[in-house]
Amino acid sequence: MGNAAITNNVRRLRFDADEMTQADLAAKADVTRQTIIAIEGGKYSPSLELAFKIANAFGVPLESVFQYQDGE
Amino acid sequence: MTESNDFTTRTKINTVQLGLWSGAWVLTTALAAFGPKFLWEFSTWPTILGVLINLGVGFKMILVNKRHLNGMDELMRKIQLEAMAISLGVGLVCGISYELLEDIKLTTFEPEISHLIILMALVYTVGVFSGVRRFK
Numbered sequence: 001m002g003n004a005a006i007t008n009n010v011r012r013l014r015f016d017a018d019e020m021t022q023a024d025l026a027a028k029a030d031v032t033r034q035t036i037i038a039i040e041g042g043k044y045s046p047s048l049e050l051a052f053k054i055a056n057a058f059g060v061p062l063e064s065v066f067q068y069q070d071g072e
Numbered sequence: 073m074t075e076s077n078d079f080t081t082r083t084k085i086n087t088v089q090l091g092l093w094s095g096a097w098v099l100t101t102a103l104a105a106f107g108p109k110f111l112w113e114f115s116t117w118p119t120i121l122g123v124l125i126n127l128g129v130g131f132k133m134i135l136v137n138k139r140h141l142n143g144m145d146e147l148m149r150k151i152q153l154e155a156m157a158i159s160l161g162v163g164l165v166c167g168i169s170y171e172l173l174e175d176i177k178l179t180t181f182e183p184e185i186s187h188l189i190i191l192m193a194l195v196y197t198v199g200v201f202s203g204v205r206r207f208k
Contacts, residue, residue: 031079035146
């Protein structure tokens with residue numbers, strides 16, 4: 001069992017989406033801005049439902065937003 | 073901004089309801105505690121009724137708290153549940169040890185449940201603040 005890590009491109013996708021603010025993304029995903037900050041900072045891995053909501057907010061597939069890396 | 077308004081509105085409503093039912097529970101606790109002495113001179117049936125009302129309002133408060141938790145943002149719910157878990161554990165472990173102190177003659181005073189409640193409240197508060205800091 002290695003060190004699995006979930007990384008994300010949320011910040012980059014936000015900037016690519018006409019510089020969407022964290023508050024806007026939080027509103028679209030039905031969470032608080034603090035949650036978006038924690039996700040972007042890699043301090044919190046969202047639930048599957050929230051991950052899908054974030055991906056839908058950007059109109060991209062889930063794998064474009066979150067990546068799973070199984071460490072050695 | 074409809075989703076934000078719905079989430080924010082829902083959270084506000086749940087928080088207000090929790091505040092109201094918590095306040096009601098505190099008031100019924102005061103009534104059950106002081107009513108017998110100052111209002112109905114320890115008559116049995118009003119005293120029993122006072123305790124039952126206090127219990128009923130308390131159970132409703134628990135259900136409202138559960139709804140408040142379930143309506144929260146998932147990160148905040150995680151922080152709250154972790155703080156509650158630690159508070160519950162500390163309450164249980166320290167409570168049992170505290171209760172033993174007088175029995176095993178380490179202290180001469182009777183343990184008071186209010187001391188335990190204060191400890192649990194402090195631990196819970198610290199748990200929430202440290203949880204919020206951890207995810208900043």
